[in-house]
Amino acid sequence: MITIASGKGGTGKTTVASCLAMSARQTVQFLDCDVEEPNAHIFLKPRLTREEAVSQDIPNVDRNKCSFCGQCAEICMFNALAVLADEVLTFPELCHSCGGCWTLCPEKAITTTRREIGLIKSGSAENIHFTQGELQVGTATSPPIIKAMKETIQKNSLVIIDAPPGTSCPVVETMEGSDFVLLVTEPTAMGLNDLAIALQVVRVLDIPCGVIINRGTDVYSKVETFCRENNLPVLMKIAVDRAIAEAYAMGIPAVEAKPELREDFRKVLNHIKGVTAGERTCCH
Amino acid sequence: MEEVNKLQIAICSNNHDLNSQVDERFGRCAYFVVVDETGNLVKAMSNSSLNSPQGAGIAAAQLLINNQVDTVLTGRMGPKAMKPLQAAGIDIYTGISGTVEQTLDLFLKGSLTQLETANSPKHGGPLPAEGRA
Ligand code: SF4
Numbered sequence: 001m002i003t004i005a006s007g008k009g010g011t012g013k014t015t016v017a018s019c020l021a022m023s024a025r026q027t028v029q030f031l032d033c034d035v036e037e038p039n040a041h042i043f044l045k046p047r048l049t050r051e052e053a054v055s056q057d058i059p060n061v062d063r064n065k066c067s068f069c070g071q072c073a074e075i076c077m078f079n080a081l082a083v084l085a086d087e088v089l090t091f092p093e094l095c096h097s098c099g100g101c102w103t104l105c106p107e108k109a110i111t112t113t114r115r116e117i118g119l120i121k122s123g124s125a126e127n128i129h130f131t132q133g134e135l136q137v138g139t140a141t142s143p144p145i146i147k148a149m150k151e152t153i154q155k156n157s158l159v160i161i162d163a164p165p166g167t168s169c170p171v172v173e174t175m176e177g178s179d180f181v182l183l184v185t186e187p188t189a190m191g192l193n194d195l196a197i198a199l200q201v202v203r204v205l206d207i208p209c210g211v212i213i214n215r216g217t218d219v220y221s222k223v224e225t226f227c228r229e230n231n232l233p234v235l236m237k238i239a240v241d242r243a244i245a246e247a248y249a250m251g252i253p254a255v256e257a258k259p260e261l262r263e264d265f266r267k268v269l270n271h272i273k274g275v276t277a278g279e280r281t282c283c284h
Numbered sequence: 285m286e287e288v289n290k291l292q293i294a295i296c297s298n299n300h301d302l303n304s305q306v307d308e309r310f311g312r313c314a315y316f317v318v319v320d321e322t323g324n325l326v327k328a329m330s331n332s333s334l335n336s337p338q339g340a341g342i343a344a345a346q347l348l349i350n351n352q353v354d355t356v357l358t359g360r361m362g363p364k365a366m367k368p369l370q371a372a373g374i375d376i377y378t379g380i381s382g383t384v385e386q387t388l389d390l391f392l393k394g395s396l397t398q399l400e401t402a403n404s405p406k407h408g409g410p411l412p413a414e415g416r417a
Pocket residue numbers: 061065066067068069070071072073083088104105106107108109110
């Protein structure tokens with residue numbers, strides 16, 4: 001299970017994830033976990049044949065039992081409840097279903113109801129079994145959808161996951177359980193900054209990792225220096241290329257615009273397989 | 285116990301006394317300075333939800349409700365914070381500027397505008413929004 005991540009959006013994370021999947025010589029399970037803006041389907045062009053709703057538990061307060069003690073609002077880390085003198089207001093779109101409020105309520109006044117938060121769509125394209133999550137607009141919590149998507153993972157298959165951008169909890173949820181995290185970055189000061197933050201998260205989770213530098217030129221070498229100093233292998237550098245950029249704009253993956261790239265992506269996959277099989281040392 | 289009958293007015297501020305500068309942000313101001321209509325400082329409450337990743341306005345509203353505030357003077361407020369405040373019958377005024385003391389004067393002169401609907405459509409988190417792919 002390989003997760004493709006980057007400290008911020010726009011680094012080419014989805015391009016890399018799609019190209020890896022398309023270069024593999026075996027069946028791949030591909031999960032697009034960027035549930036706020038899933039876009040890997042643009043490149044992989046799967047036929048989506050299945051759709052499944054994901055819902056979460058939210059609190060439902062019985063005003064007749066409630067003593068308006070305020071404890072539920074106090075315990076909620078997500079500020080999804082407000083207790084007034086004679087009313088409890090809930091903000092379901094902020095609820096993370098932690099269960100704190102209904103476990104704690106001294107009057108047993110809180111039961112749960114379900115609220116739909118998004119959809120999981122799946123289908124296939126050639127060697128790829130494709131799944132994407134879509135978060136309902138106005139919902140704060142993507143981890144439940146990501147969790148539900150990861151439950152569809154079949155053991156012993158090659159799984160490639162396109163993570164949401166950034167380093168917040170959906171990203172952690174996505175990375176968790178991965179055998180390898182591939183960080184995609186750009187050779188710029190901003191790219192380096194985001195890479196450093198993303199690396200911290202990966203190190204905390206204790207997952208082997210490597211880097212792909214996208215749109216690389218030799219002008220900015222600090223990213224490579226950083227990788228060297230941090231024992232972080234650079235597995236591939238994708239050069240700035242007009243043909244790739246033009247193809248990208250039309251939704252054509254880089255490996256179709258430049259088929260010779262497939263070999264490079266296969267090498268990355270082989271490296272990762274080697275690391276996860278324990279044959280090679282990585283960033284640890 | 286005479287304080288109880290006086291109006292409790294909470295003002296969003298970046299510090300805890302009458303000379304502090306006001307802060308226009310409701311959920312993310314550092315302090316709520318509570319004064320009465322005669323200009324006495326009643327208390328200053330630090331806004332512990334300031335750095336909440338979400339729902340800071342709701343938590344701030346809860347703090348004011350728990351402290352029996354009657355009126356809040358602010359700059360901007362989103363719909364989520366507004367809902368509990370309105371439900372609790374707390375009056376909301378906007379248009380604050382200068383120090384806490386100056387803002388109280390503006391309020392007493394009737395220069396602030398009462399807010400009936402949110403004037404800050406979307407709350408922002410404590411961090412700038414991340415760029416997207
Ligand atoms: S904890 Fe239970 S009793 Fe207390 S305010 Fe919340 S719902 Fe009501």
